[in-house]
Amino acid sequence: MMRTRPLLLAFAGIAALAAGILLGDRLIGPPPDPLPSIHGTVIAPPQPLPAFQLRDEHDTPFGPERFRGRWTLIYFGYTYCPDVCPTELTTLAELEKRLAAQGRGGDTDYWLITVDPERDTVQRLREYVQFFSKRFHAASGDTANLAALMNPLGVIALRPPGQPDTGYTIDHSSTLTLIDPQGRLHAIFSPPNEVEHLLPELLALQARYAARP
Known part of the structure; x- marks a missing residue:
């Protein structure tokens, strides 16, 4: 199984650049204490999410308020993805297990959008994510609402031209988006996403937040 494809790596770079452009004008000077070093970008100060309306794996509508009260890791992908998405969700499942082993997993949610x-119907999404973990969530929505959330986060997805109406693939960025308990964009992890660095980096971000939310 391919870990990533060259085109996806290119999109990851574009996504990081897009996030920097979209968020850069909001960065207000250096924080009062050092930011944890991560494979990606810590958003300082954290930024509120845009307005959107999606439907979860139980077909329940929700907006930004759904991501308040807990830490949330979001991966943007799709169930027909042949390689990268299953690998990323497997990584998140392993991260969930390691956090639980440390008694730290109860305050973090994991989403495939x-x-x-x-x-990707909500039923298909529900069945797909539960293959990786019974605690995983999933969401879908119309194109406009998905774009309303994806664009400010620097997430890029496109269907290459010339593909059939069925059996097509979608090229997309492979970042992980971290939302803090106040429902704010807190960090963006860049690929390759490996448990060995995700675990200590996530714990460092959570510790800094607990010290000064």
């Missing part, structure tokens, strides 16, 4: 709303 589809970039393929035409094929």
Whole structure:
């Protein structure tokens, strides 16, 4: 199984650049204490999420308020993805297990938000994510609402031209988005996402937040 494809790596770079452009004008000087070093970008200060309306794996509508009260890791992908998405969700499942082993997993949620709303029904999403973990969540929505959330986060997805109406693939960025308990964009982890660095980096971000939210 391919870990990533060259085109996806290119999109990851574009996504990081887009996030920097979109968020850079909001960064207000250096923080009063050092930011944890991560494979990605810590958003300082954290930024509120844009307005959007999606539907979860139980077909329940929700907006930004759904991500308040807990830490949230979001991966944007799709269930028909042949390689990268299963690998990323497997990584998140392992991260969940290691946090639980440390008694730290109860305050973190994990989401797959589809970039393929035409094929990813809520039922299919529910069955797909539960293969990786019974605690995983998933969401879909119309194109406009998905774009309203994805664009400010620097998430890019496109269907290359010339593909059939069925059996097509979607090229997309492979970042992980971290939302803090106040429902704010807190960090963006850049690929390759490995448990060995995700675990200590996430714990460092959570510790800093607990010290001064």
